Amino acid sequence: MSTMNSCTFSILDHPAVIFLNERLTSSEETARLHTAHVFDFDQTLFRSPLPNPKLWDTSFVGQMVSWNNCxxxxWHNSATLDLGPEAESSKWNGWWNDDLGLNFDLIATKPxxxxxxxTNASKNKTQNSDTCYVKIHTFSFKxxxxxxxxxxxxxxxxxxxxxDRIGQIAKFHExxxxxxxxxxxxxxxxIEVNISHRYMxxxxxLDLVMAMIEIHNRQVGIEANGGPFLVSGAAPMPWTRPELQNLRLWDPYETYTPQKRVRMExxxxxxxxxxLFSEGVQAFLKAIVNGEQVDGSGIKRPLALQGRDISKWEIPxxxxxxxxxxxxxxxxxxxxxxxxxNVFVExxxxxxxxxxxxxxxxxEADETIVGEDLMIVAPNGDIHTSFESLSSSCSGDSGGTVGSTFDPNRRRGRVISRRKGTPYITLAYNRFQGIWSSAASKITRWESIEKTESSKRIILVGTIGETRLLGLKNQKHGHLAVVPRAEVSIANILKEHASEKDIPIQGPDLGQMIKSIQKEMDRLLTANRTANIEAITALAHATFKEYFK
Structure with a gap:
């Protein structure tokens, strides 16, 4: 723990405060204060752009947002809030949380x-606040x-x-x-805040992230040549107030150890x-979510979701x-x-x-079906009532993007999961509850699509394809590296599961469970890679259940 200073501590000269209203220097003004309103900035007051999931490999995103990489x-890079001259000239119209902003402006007028x-970024679009400070680590610093x-x-x-973050909201309650x-x-x-995502x-x-990679690799070289280690963040939280000395609030600067940095490419x-599905088929599926279905599709929500407001759910x-x-x-x-x-999916x-x-x-749909009411959605979004009609309407043009065309002469694909799981399409999910589209793989109870006199069997035309995004190539290890970094955070899986089960989890318990899971992964020869995330998640949930039974 850092040595206590003999001087009197004051928020007024806190090193992480980047803006302070002059009225807070007046004892007469501050004596009138009786209420504090605290607003998180990123994804609460402002739609701070997240890394675009259409651009980046998931495992790389995890490293990109870490304060020890790139x-x-x-989140500590002020350039992520540099959204271009058009956004700036409009005073970032569309980026602010307007609903909360009105409340913010009203509150700010009260003496x-x-x-x-x-906020995380040193360049902040501060509104009428009294204080604005840069946090190094999220909850502990707040x-x-x-x-x-x-x-x-x-x-x-x-x-x-x-x-906006459920895990932090629970800690704030405590x-x-x-x-x-x-x-x-x-x-x-x-107050929990849920707003939609925006991306730059x-x-x-792309230019920003490439610059971040360049900075990271330059730092690898500096450290390899005996230079100083990079310590991210704006400034340490000085533990100078006697009342806080024994509260054991974590200061990351006191526990910092050199990271095993590696070059990134x-x-x-x-x-x-x-x-993969074309834009036409995607539009058909999204219409199901939005309740704008074509006559005859007849797909309803699962019983548990009927009557629920899912307007803020994420649609892939x-x-x-x-x-x-x-x-x-x-x-x-x-x-x-x-x-x-080409493959037919029912x-x-x-x-x-x-x-x-x-x-x-x-x-997998049976292409020999005849004499039944069919609704076959072609890549261009047209609806056909038979395979014969679909084939005769297609020219066989194989141009365009993957999944954008149908060629009756092309070989047929199969709907077979390598893991023998249930093939599925995620329609929507509530990301504000800490769930992702891949969680649909855990669904075990399915409700058959209701058959009525007007409903039809729905078949989609898709294409076997492979999706690639930018991510890390095989990393070249720096002088501190021993093994590649884990791609899946076991701790985050356990914390998310604990939050879902409403079971508080302490540091020692977390550490013990992680050790048990890693031991079982070694036994099963399961590497800590994104490709194994489902197996690792299953192990984590089983260990959690055993630990708290």
Whole structure:
């Protein structure tokens, strides 16, 4: 722990504060304060762009956002908020959370209220706040800073916090409970904020990330030649207030150890091999989610989701069917018909998981079906009532992007999952509840699509293809490296599962479970790679269940 300074601590000269309203220097003004409103900036007050999932390999995104990689990492890089001259000239219209902004402006006019913004980037689009500070680590730093606010301005008796991250909201509830017990506050409230994602211009994002990679690789060389190690963040939180000395609030600067940095080089990385759909078929599927179905489709939500408001759920940009993760091996590609093969997919059931995700169960369609009511969705979005009609309407043109055409003479693909799982298409999911589209693989109870006099069997035309995104090539290890970094965070899987089960998880318990999971992974020869995320998740959930039974 750092040595206590003899000088009096004050928020006014805190090294991480980048903006301070002059009224906070007046004892007369601060004596009137009785309420503090605390706004997170990224994805709460402002739609700070996230790394675009259409551009980057998932495992690389994890490293990109880490404060130990790519310079200071995505969230500490002020360039991620440089959205171009058009956005700036419009005062970032469309990027602000307008609903919360109106509340923010109203609150900021009250003389008895202190308004604080928490952000990661040193270049902040500060509105009418009293304080704005840069946090190095997320919750621990917020927690520590708010403690100081309460001691600095004891007249504050009420606090409201706006944040978007479920895990942090739970921790704020715990912190607020302690503040109430200690009589530091009379009331405390946390408000969860859910807003849609936005991404920066793809060209601008590519240039930004390439610059981040260059900075990272330059740092690898500096450290290899005996130069100073990079310590990310704006400034350490000085532990100078006596009241906080024994609270054991974590300061990352006190626990920092040199990282095993490796050089990074980007290249195309296979995400999955599966059945890809054209824009026309995608539009048909999205119409199902939005309740704008073509007559005869008759697909309803699963019973558990009927009547629920899912308007803020995430709809995948690219609906598909995963047959195997990564690039398919030659024997498997031969089994499913090879890249470029056309495949007919029938929608047979709907399913959901814990009220957080909606998916369609699919199966391979029988091309010999005749005399039944069929709704065959062609790549161009046209609807056909028979395979004969579909074939006769297609010219056999094989041009265009993968999945954009149908050639009746092309070899046929198969709907076969390499892991023998249920093939599915994710329609929508509630990312605000910490779930992702791949969670549909865990659905075990499916409800058959209801058959009525007017409903038809729905068949989609797709193409066997492979999706590649930019990610890390085989890394060249730096002087500190011993083994490649793990691609899957076991700790994050356990924390997410604990949050879903509403079971608090402590550091020692987390460490013990991680060790057990790693031991079992070694026994099963399961490498910590993104391709094995489903197996690792299953092991983590089983270990968690055993640990807390």
């Amino acid at each position: 310079g200071p990492g995505w 008895t209220t202190a308004v604080q913004i928490n 927690h520590d800073f708010l403690y100081n606010i309460l001691f600095e301005y004891p007249s504050i008796q009420h606090m409201q916090v706006w944040d 912190a607020g409970k302690r503040w109430l017990e200690k009589k530091l506050l009379q009331t405390f409230k946390v 211009d793809p060209k601008r994002e 980007l290249g195309p990385v296979a995400q999955y091999t599966g059945i 940009n690219d609906m598909h069917i995963i047959l195997c993760l990564g690039a398919g091996q030659p024997d498997f590609l031969e089994t499913i018909g090879g890249l470029g093969a 929608l047979v059931a709907v399913g959901e998981l814990e009220g957080k995700i909606w998916a369609l169960k699919v199966q």
